[in-house]
Amino acid sequence: MGSAAASPPPSGKLSQDELKRVAAHRAVEFVEPGMTLGLGTGSTAAHALDHLGDLLRAGALPGVAGVPTSLKTELHAARVGIPLLPLDAASGARIRLSIDGADEVDPDLNLVKGRGGSLLREKMIEGAGERFVVIVDESKLVPRLGCTGAVPVEVIPFGAPHTLGLICKVFDGLPGFHARLRTVVDADLGSAPFVTDNGNYIVEMFFEDGIRGDLQDISDRLLRITGVVEHGMFLGMATTVIVANKDGTVTALHRKSKLI
Numbered sequence: 676m677g678s679a680a681a682s683p684p685p686s687g688k689l690s691q692d693e694l695k696r697v698a699a700h701r702a703v704e705f706v707e708p709g710m711t712l713g714l715g716t717g718s719t720a721a722h723a724l725d726h727l728g729d730l731l732r733a734g735a736l737p738g739v740a741g742v743p744t745s746l747k748t749e750l751h752a753a754r755v756g757i758p759l760l761p762l763d764a765a766s767g768a769r770i771r772l773s774i775d776g777a778d779e780v781d782p783d784l785n786l787v788k789g790r791g792g793s794l795l796r797e798k799m800i801e802g803a804g805e806r807f808v809v810i811v812d813e814s815k816l817v818p819r820l821g822c823t824g825a826v827p828v829e830v831i832p833f834g835a836p837h838t839l840g841l842i843c844k845v846f847d848g849l850p851g852f853h854a855r856l857r858t859v860v861d862a863d864l865g866s867a868p869f870v871t872d873n874g875n876y877i878v879e880m881f882f883e884d885g886i887r888g889d890l891q892d893i894s895d896r897l898l899r900i901t902g903v904v905e906h907g908m909f910l911g912m913a914t915t916v917i918v919a920n921k922d923g924t925v926t927a928l929h930r931k932s933k934l935i
């Protein structure tokens with residue numbers, strides 16, 4: 676990890692949602708006129724969208740456009756007046772900066788993302804951009820990925836239980852490991868598989884005390900399984916993590932350059 680800088684606390688105690696807003700607003704300070712942005716997904720990224728929309732409507736950021744990482748973000752961005760580009764058009768214009776939340780951040784600025792189900796488009800867009808600024812409240816900082824909940828894996832629906840079995844084999848014998856297909860309760864169907872924006876399913880991997888071992892090796896083994904589309908470990912991608920601390924201070928953690 677690189678350098679860290681902290682700002683003084685605002686007065687009064689902030690709620691978790693207010694902390695998310697503080698981190699989001701700090702990230703939007705990096706946006707300059709004319710930039711093409713990767714627009715993240717989730718409750719923290721939503722604050723960045725709202726703030727960007729306000730600034731665009733006030734004429735403060737002419738020429739800014741965004742590439743949305745989910746259908747939900749596409750609708751939100753359109754509603755607040757952020758001009759949108761598809762990823763194909765944006766690669767010509769270069770995505771200068773992506774701003775997104777995360778479910779977990781480890782000490783090396785590796786992330787778990789996708790507990791909201793949007794990991795594939797996020798990884799494509801944030802991987803294509805020059806800088807990736809992650810916005811979190813302090814609760815997202817973890818000693819190891821997989822400490823606080825599921826690590827999602829996007830799989831194609833065909834043979835999903837079979838793919839789930841192959842994913843489990845990667846962690847054979849690891850105490851406390853289990854995985855399951857993510858489901859939602861549907862009014863007509865009862866319990867049904869959760870379907871991503873890309874028409875795929877999500878396998879959720881759970882670890883008793885987080886993932887120990889070589890994350891890159893685990894990533895490679897997961898991606899070698901036919902039927903796995905992508906996983907929610909974002910390794911070496913974040914260039915800056917903006918953390919809104921419980922006491923109201925903001926810390927910025929930097930990596931010199933993206934590893935991928």
Ligand SMILES: O=C[C@H](O)[C@H](O)[C@H](O)COP(=O)(O)O
Nearest residue numbers: 717718719776789791792793
């Ligand atoms: O699929 C969801 C995305 O990866 C989100 O960025 C992540 O889940 C964090 O979301 P939130 O800001 O709502 O905690």
